[in-house]
Amino acid sequence: MTKFGELISVEKPVLIDFYTDWxxxxxxxxxxxxxxxxxxxxxxxxxxxxxxxEILADALRVKGNPTFMIYKNGxxxxxxxxxxxxxxxxxxxxxxx
Numbered sequence: 562m563t564k565f566g567e568l569i570s571v572e573k574p575v576l577i578d579f580y581t582d583w584x585x586x587x588x589x590x591x592x593x594x595x596x597x598x599x600x601x602x603x604x605x606x607x608x609x610x611x612x613x614x615e616i617l618a619d620a621l622r623v624k625g626n627p628t629f630m631i632y633k634n635g636x637x638x639x640x641x642x643x644x645x646x647x648x649x650x651x652x653x654x655x656x657x658x
Contacts, residue, residue, distance in 0.1 A: 565617055566635065568605070569632035569635050570634065571605070571634070572634060573602075573603060573604050573605060574605070574631055574632070574638070574658065575604065575631065575633070576596065576600075576604060576605070576629065576631050577609060577629065577631075578593055578607070578609070578627050578629055579627060579629075580608060580611065581610060581611045581612050582610070582612075592645075592650070593608060593647075595647040595651075596647050596650045599647070604657075611623060625642035626642075627642070627643070627644065628640070629642075629645055629650065631653060631654060631657060639653055639657075
């Protein structure tokens with residue numbers, strides 16, 4: 562939990578994808594690569610495996626796969642469960658530059 566606090570307590574927006582590998586098709590790594598490439602060093606993009614981080618997922622009430630969150634300065638700015646395309650995620654993160 563301490564490490565998570567450090568990850569989200571930065572001035573640039575942090576996009577987090579809480580995921581599991583239940584289904585390969587659901588784990589769209591390429592979408593996040595596209596988002597990270599488009600945002601460059603203006604934002605962080607992080608994937609967190611729900612099963613390997615159950616305490617954190619429970620604390621944040623992550624129930625669905627995937628669940629996306631955007632944090633800035635330690636504060637959650639946006640959250641949505643369900644698939645999002647790269648263009649949508651890029652646009653959302655840019656709102657918090």
